[in-house]
Amino acid sequence: xxxxxxxxxxxxxxxxxxxxxxxxxxxxxxxxxxxxxxxxxxxxxxxxxxxxxxxxxxxxxxxxxxxxxxxxxxxxxxxxxxxxxxxxxxxxxxxxxxxxxxxxxxxxxxxxx
Amino acid sequence: xxxxxxxxxxxxxxxxxxxxxxxxxxxxxxxxxxxxxxxxxxxxxxxxxxxxxxxxxxxxxxxxxxxxxxxxxxxxxxxxxxxxxxxxxxxxxxxxxxxxxxxxxxxxxxxxxxxxxxxxxxxxxxxxxxxxxxxxxxxxxxxxxxxxxxxxxxxxxxxxxxxxxxxxxxxxxxxxxxxxxxxxxxxxxx
Numbered sequence: 001x002x003x004x005x006x007x008x009x010x011x012x013x014x015x016x017x018x019x020x021x022x023x024x025x026x027x028x029x030x031x032x033x034x035x036x037x038x039x040x041x042x043x044x045x046x047x048x049x050x051x052x053x054x055x056x057x058x059x060x061x062x063x064x065x066x067x068x069x070x071x072x073x074x075x076x077x078x079x080x081x082x083x084x085x086x087x088x089x090x091x092x093x094x095x096x097x098x099x100x101x102x103x104x105x106x107x108x109x110x111x112x113x
Numbered sequence: 114x115x116x117x118x119x120x121x122x123x124x125x126x127x128x129x130x131x132x133x134x135x136x137x138x139x140x141x142x143x144x145x146x147x148x149x150x151x152x153x154x155x156x157x158x159x160x161x162x163x164x165x166x167x168x169x170x171x172x173x174x175x176x177x178x179x180x181x182x183x184x185x186x187x188x189x190x191x192x193x194x195x196x197x198x199x200x201x202x203x204x205x206x207x208x209x210x211x212x213x214x215x216x217x218x219x220x221x222x223x224x225x226x227x228x229x230x231x232x233x234x235x236x237x238x239x240x241x242x243x244x245x246x247x248x249x250x251x252x253x254x255x256x257x258x259x260x261x262x263x264x265x266x267x268x269x270x271x272x273x274x275x276x277x278x279x280x281x282x283x284x285x286x287x288x289x290x291x292x293x294x295x296x297x298x299x300x301x302x303x
Contacts, residue, residue, distance in 0.1 A: 025159070
């Protein structure tokens with residue numbers, strides 16, 4: 001009977017793959033690649049969690065500076081658009097709340113009811 | 114804390130929505146670099162970092178209460194991570210839980226973990242400390258970590274060290290645990 005254990009990665013291999021995925025920005029691929037047994041190994045290994053903490057710091061120290069800083073002005077416009085959208089949503093819900101019962105009764109939806 | 118950031122924070126906690134909206138520009142300018150580097154630790158993907166950060170800033174605009182008594186940059190980063198970033202990071206990976214065998218809790222611990230003492234070290238200090246700690250390792254251990262941090266694959270590192278990929282992974286794993294212990298001692302002393 002073949003040794004089924006050989007198909008699963010050992011904890012040090014899982015850490016190496018997590019580190020590589022973090023470096024390449026593809027954590028979802030790493031998460032999807034885990035087998036049930038590997039997920040169990042990760043879950044039960046204190047060493048993995050402790051090492052993962054350092055991998056994140058090393059990743060930040062090693063590659064954080066290579067981040068391509070985008071045009072902050074352009075990013076600010078994105079944030080402003082997100083804020084405007086939330087303001088609009090908040091305005092719409094406030095208007096909805098402030099409608100009087102009489103207005104609600106006159107609205108087409110209420111009339112259909 | 115720099116004056117522009119202090120002023121932006123003051124305006125940001127104002128009750129008036131429009132005033133808060135105006136304060137966003139100086140606030141984003143002053144904090145973008147700090148926040149995106151911190152997010153990069155967990156995501157490693159610039160585009161994703163920007164998407165998450167956009168929501169984080171909008172959340173801050175909507176509910177800036179937690180930023181009322183901020184006194185320094187470290188406290189700001191800690192507060193923003195705990196009250197705004199973590200929630201968004203968890204959302205990014207919540208949907209992946211369906212296709213992963215890791216439990217929801219483990220996924221969260223991997224992508225949006227609790228902050229440890231060492232997580233709040235600034236980028237510049239972190240580089241300095243790591244450089245110092247790497248100097249205390251054995252030559253082979255140091256070489257493996259330095260090559261990894263230079264962006265080399267494990268296969269390339271194995272070629273450089275004249276060993277197998279499996280042995281490199283084991284060496285890195287043990288060295289990282291050793292580094293963790295050293296870093297923990299440094300943070301506790303500090």
